Amino acid sequence: MTQPLEISPRASWRVQAAGHLGWMRGAAGAAMGIAVAGAVTILLVGGKGAALPFLVAPLGASAVLVFCVPASPLAQPWAVIGGNLLSSVIGLTAGHLLGDPWLAASLGVGLAIAVMSLARCLHPPGGACALLCALGASGRIPWDAVYMLPITVNVLLLCSFGWLYNNLTGHPWPHRPPRLPEPSRHAYSRSDIEAVLADWNEVLDVEIDDLDAFVQALLRRGARNV
Template sequence: MNNFLLAIFAGIGAALAIGVLAYSDAEVSSVVLIMAPFGATTVLVFGVPDSPLAQPKNVIFGHLITAFIGVFFTQLVGVTPLTLAIATGLAVSAMLLTKTTHPPAGANPLLIMLTGQSWLFLLTPVLVGAVVIVLVGKMMKRLQGTLVSS
């Protein structure tokens, strides 16, 4: 597949993943399924799917680990300029130490702390959203493989 088609295919995959999350978010009023870092996640998952940073383990656990740190600070430590900095630094270190580095997830502590999220945020949107993006990514990769081989 040439670069133009790969770029179009990546854009379609990103649109599908975010579309599924945004539509579901709009239809289920009591559940949040989308957050800004997922936009950057789709760049990696659909644009450079073979990158180590775009692998399912990195996407899912990178988001979960950094979100946990953000919620922990929000709920138990407090939000100040200093704790925003410390939480972000801890999130980066935690992803590197666990080999789950996913750059978009680096925004999670800031997002979570600045909006005062609770523990439920780890389930939705973080876990559910990351899993949906990974599943749509796998589907698109399989479809791309089918198109290339035919």
């Protein structure tokens, strides 16, 4: 039987920091992505009014997902774009229609989650976009539709840089499940995975195809070590 390889704490730290998906890679990508989004947004909207932001806070949370967990279903391009922009529109609309910040914020976030789920673009920072826009639209100086300009530019630029950076650093984005070396010969099927997930009654932040590939790789590794 093959003995597991011992890794020293110092070597483990280096792997965590600079490995294939180490935190240094994610931190560098997020920093550059935010820098690009902010700089270009200033150039595009800087002369359209001092009140317009050049960066919106939810973009920081989106950067964590895009650059640190690029395989997550919550971090895919449609999730980032659709989740943030649909939620922003919902927040602005709720703020203008309801007027009251407390009511607009609570209903805006709830409705944004429902719409993101139905549109298959669930993205946690989308909830923050809905909250931000609901508060802005129901504030003393109500935000109008022009505030969608910097938000849209921010999101599209972050996704564009995320696509470039992730693919250049070995993480195809949009994510594609690993190719299995041969057809599955194990005593389970995709429907079995779906049934187990249904029994658990939980939402896991991983695609079924990725789960299938992981289990098969684990079984192959176990078979080699016997």
